[in-house]
Amino acid sequence: MSYTNYNTEQPAYGQYTNPVMHQPATIGQPVVVTQPMYTTTGTASSAQEKDWNSGLCGCCEDVSSCLCVWCCGPCYLCFSLSPRMGEHCCTPVCLSCVDPSGSALTVLVYRTKLRARYNIRGSVINDCCCSVCCGALVACQIKRELDHLESSLGRPPF
Template identity: 40%
Template sequence: MARVQTIEGRDPYAEVEIQSGQRQNYGEDWNSGLFDCFSDISSCLRVACCGCIYGPYLATKLDEHCCVGCCAQLPLRSVFRVKQGIRGSICSDCCSFMWCGGCSVCQLAREMKHRQIIK
């Protein structure tokens, strides 16, 4: 179980100590909303038409095995969110993926573009 360490004069979400001793920054929101697909229509079309290829592409850009992009896009979203310090939880990732998986992957792609991980 992770414990939150508050540093005086800073936001309580600024730093979290994970059991392994690794520190992660938390506090940012997603750059775009879950249903902002029209803000980047190219990613939306790639997910809709070529999701079986685009998912593995996103995974490889995050230094994960390409099979993760095919079979485990939910954990891919969660790992990306934690590494990039985006607010949320596994529960919110699961809900967004379960009820709108395509939109969830599109949001991940838009965020990766915003952070210049992909073009």
């Protein structure tokens, strides 16, 4: 009987006969990423920004809403503006968890949403300043703008 000597011993740790492949290290090497440029041309039909239908201080156009906002602003936001903005009536209450007054943050969100939806000229900074400094006037302006938009669509104002 012949005996074949098979070497069954493991090589010492780290001394393997097969080469181990490593990825080259990229630590400290700058990476340049180019992104495609997005350009628009004036030939495409795009909606032009429009102005608000009424000014911020146009409360004399709708005195009843102005009085409602001044007497009970949170109720007006919950039960008048929230449904018309497509929000749940508890949205102002939930936002008051973030902002103790609740009203400033609510009118900021509603004004920005309305401006973006109907392509009204302005900026988030402008919305923020108006909402913090003149929250009641912004709530009235939103109501008047919604009335105008609904009447232009043939729906009776709320």
